[in-house]
Amino acid sequence: MAARMSTRPEKVNLADKFGRFSEYWKQKIVAEVNDFYVKIAKLKGSFEWHRHNEEDEFFLVVKGRLTIRLRDRDIALNEGELFVVPRGTEHLPVAPEEAWVLVLESKTAVNTGDRGGARTAAPEWI
Amino acid sequence: MAARMSTRPEKVNLADKFGRFSEYWKQKIVAEVNDFYVKIAKLKGSFEWHRHNEEDEFFLVVKGRLTIRLRDRDIALNEGELFVVPRGTEHLPVAPEEAWVLVLESKTAVNTGDRGGARTAAPEWI
Numbered sequence: 226m227a228a229r230m231s232t233r234p235e236k237v238n239l240a241d242k243f244g245r246f247s248e249y250w251k252q253k254i255v256a257e258v259n260d261f262y263v264k265i266a267k268l269k270g271s272f273e274w275h276r277h278n279e280e281d282e283f284f285l286v287v288k289g290r291l292t293i294r295l296r297d298r299d300i301a302l303n304e305g306e307l308f309v310v311p312r313g314t315e316h317l318p319v320a321p322e323e324a325w326v327l328v329l330e331s332k333t334a335v336n337t338g339d340r341g342g343a344r345t346a347a348p349e350w351i
Numbered sequence: 352m353a354a355r356m357s358t359r360p361e362k363v364n365l366a367d368k369f370g371r372f373s374e375y376w377k378q379k380i381v382a383e384v385n386d387f388y389v390k391i392a393k394l395k396g397s398f399e400w401h402r403h404n405e406e407d408e409f410f411l412v413v414k415g416r417l418t419i420r421l422r423d424r425d426i427a428l429n430e431g432e433l434f435v436v437p438r439g440t441e442h443l444p445v446a447p448e449e450a451w452v453l454v455l456e457s458k459t460a461v462n463t464g465d466r467g468g469a470r471t472a473a474p475e476w477i
Binding site (some may be wrong): 234236237238239240255256257258259261263280281282283300301302303305306307308309310311313326329330331 | 360361363364365367368381382383384385387389406407408426427428429431432433434435436437438455456457468
């Protein structure tokens with residue numbers, strides 16, 4: 226599990242944090258709240274179909290647009306809109322253009338869920 | 352504990368939800384993520400000094416400004432800034448003008464923490 230950068234909590238400016246990285250689909254931890262991480266990510270293109278069997282996953286679009294494809298419908302999110310993918314639900318995030326998102330999920334969650342594979346990556350503090 | 356409004360998850364538009372109420376200091380639940388509630392609130396004026404012994408509390412300012420006073424310093428938050436009050440830490444939220452915030456904390460948290468009193472209120476789904 227990623228080590229916390231500092232023990233003295235400070236405020237986080239989202240625009241500042243988003244300005245510190247450019248890779249897509251790499252979650253960065255900006256805060257922890259009990260057993261949850263608050264993470265940010267830049268998304269572009271498609272991820273991979275996957276599910277988290279134990280963890281719900283919260284997405285809030287901070288900038289741009291994100292579609293979360295489910296097997297039976299698409300959830301189209303604009304800036305200021307959020308959606309929680311229930312645990313056990315297969316989903317595919319798709320962002321035609323660059324999108325900035327805030328992600329909230331249990332510290333135990335793995336980005337690729339049950340799928341694993343080359344795009345599996347642990348989140349890091351930023 | 353507040354009952355969930357619907358079992359089929361839908362997206363949430365924050366501006367729409369904020370437009371549905373006007374009371375200050377009344378947390379409204381907009382989503383649940385495992386054992387956490389995602390809540391919104393409109394704040395104006397001062398709340399009361401309190402602490403949550405078991406729950407960290409996450410504040411993200413969506414609109415306006417919020418100062419979270421701690422016993423040893425003030426955390427001044429502008430739009431797009433967030434702070435997590437660690438469990439066990441006394442704090443006093445103060446908003447000179449109306450502020451809109453996203454709050455994230457465990458479902459077990461009580462708004463007035465260990466203090467209790469007249470301003471204690473359970474969050475409701477909106």
